[in-house]
Amino acid sequence: MSYFNKVLIANRGEIARRVIRTCRQLGIQTVAVYSEADAQAPFVSEASEAVCIGPAQAKKSYLDIEKVIQAAKQTTADAIHPGYGFLSENPLFAKRCKEENIVFIGPEADVMETMGSKVEARAHMQKAGVPVVPGSSGKIESLEEALAIADNLGYPLMLKASAGGGGIGMQLAHNQEELEKAFHSTIPKAESFFNDGTVFLEKWIADPRHIEVQIAADRHGNVVHLYERECSVQRRNQKVVEESPSPFLDASLRNQLLEAAVRGVKEIGYTNVGTMEFIFDSDRNFYFLEMNTRLQVEHPVTEEITGIDLVEWQLRIAAGQELPLQQEQINKAGHAIECRLYAEDPKTFFPSPGTVEQLKLPDKDIRLDFSIVEGSIVSPFYDPMIGKLIVHGANRVEAIEKMRQALAQVEIHGLKTNLALLASIMENEQFESGDYTTQFLEKKEILS
The missing domain is CATH 3.40.50.20 (Rossmann fold)
Known part of the structure; x- marks a missing residue:
């Protein structure tokens, strides 16, 4: 090969x-x-x-x-x-x-550019028949236009920088006064961070689920999905625990979501692997959020349920080869969960750099994707994630139990981590039920 x-x-x-x-x-x-x-x-x-x-x-x-x-x-x-x-x-x-x-x-530069603009991405998804959050149809040119759109949509609204990411350039407005303040502060911030002051408005979806679809597309016109990942356990717009399949979706809703993701990818002419991200409201409606035009941190849960090496697929596609499997040949089995281990204070989420003086990790029934070994120095200059623990079980109950056992075996000394937080999530009744949203970690009993 x-x-x-x-x-x-x-x-x-x-x-x-x-x-x-x-x-x-x-x-x-x-x-x-x-x-x-x-x-x-x-x-x-x-x-x-x-x-x-x-x-x-x-x-x-x-x-x-x-x-x-x-x-x-x-x-x-x-x-x-x-x-x-x-x-x-x-x-x-x-x-x-x-x-x-x-x-x-990875994908072609022009496609990456298109999906990097949230305004352009929304327009392409609408053209493909993929649901988007109700909002402005394009770039907002003035405060007067923003206020007129807001009157039509109704509050609360989210003002977003088109080129934004990671929560930067996003402000929630509950009324006209807050929107005026947000408008005057978001544009300079967007120009400073992204060299692009374009902003748009979307209806605020309160307490959503965040579910994404892994896709792969080659240069021969083949596009497939590799099912979904549930990513609703977050803090400050940063994922902490991911799982697949999502406990929220039934077969019908899953099919609708997967088909929408594939339609969107075909519309933009995307190649290589990528992720279509969606949010779900309390009425189980889903809306396109954004596309990540790269491999995701949480890709191992997809690999665990499908048996597919996504990095190998990236290499295949980039080398000009066709996808090795058609959609009907891609099956999922069991349930996978990933926990992200961060060098940070679990109460404040502030990074906790230092030297890993002692490290003990489980050695069976688990996949470990770690950046560190014993003696490693965790630098303050980069993202504080130091590793990922990934388990696969015959079902969700078994996967949760495997993760509980795995986390109980981890010992790390020399720096603070979110290990206790991860363990408490796995023991939490709401998480265990599968009925949780992106606000899950806001609950004081989880953080205590």
Whole structure:
């Protein structure tokens, strides 16, 4: 099977180790790029070769497009895997790869650009017949226009930056006064963070479920889904626990969701793997939220229920091959749960960098995707996630019990983590029932 001779991984930590693992299985050489802060990190020594690309600050290393491109040319890498975060959804990076005749393992830059604009993405989804949250039809040009739209839609409303992400450039308005304040503050913030002051309005969906669909599309017109992931256990718009299949969906609603996701992907001409994200209201209506044009942190739960290596599929697609399976050949079995272990104070969610003085992890009935080993230094410069624990069971009850046992076996000393929070989630009756929303972690009894 022909893929690539050498793949550079423009990322760090557990996702770099994850990509290295699949490449090694396929006989592909790998190049790790690393900052000075990551010189002793496990992913650096696990790659076939490694290149230091700058100091600890991400903008001077992992986010420096020209340094990454130079490392690829220097090591004669014929492809770059961007992982997630950093440059993974940067169309300028994808364009530079193409200019240098290096394969970018992801979608085309123009498609990435389109889906990076929430206004454009909404328009494409509407054209494809995919439900979107009721809101403005395009860019809002003035406060007067915003107020007129608000009067028509009714409050509460969310004012959003079109180029925003991760909760930045989003403000909730319950009335005209709050909307006026939000309008005057959001546009400068959007221009500052994203160099794009475009804003739009959406109805506020209170207490939603957040469910996403994993898709894959090749350059030969084949598009498939790999079922859904439930991602409603969140704090500050950041996922903490994910599972698949979703306990919220029945067969009919699941089919509607999966079909809508595939329609949307076909409409934009997407290639490689990606994720269509949706929110569900209390009446079980679903709406397109956004598309992540990359591999997701939570991709292991999909791999566990389908038996498919998504990184291998990324490599196949980028190499110009057809998808190895048709939709009817993709089956799901059992139930998978992922818990994200963060180096952070579970009460404040503030990062907790330090040295991993002692680390004990379970060694059976579990998949461990970790960035650290005993002795690792957890830097304050990057995302505080240090690992993911993933279990697979015959059903949801069995998966929850496996995760409880796994978490009970974890010991980590030298820094604060959210381990106790994860354990309390697995023991919580509401989580156990499957009847929870994105507001689940706001409950004081969960955090205590």
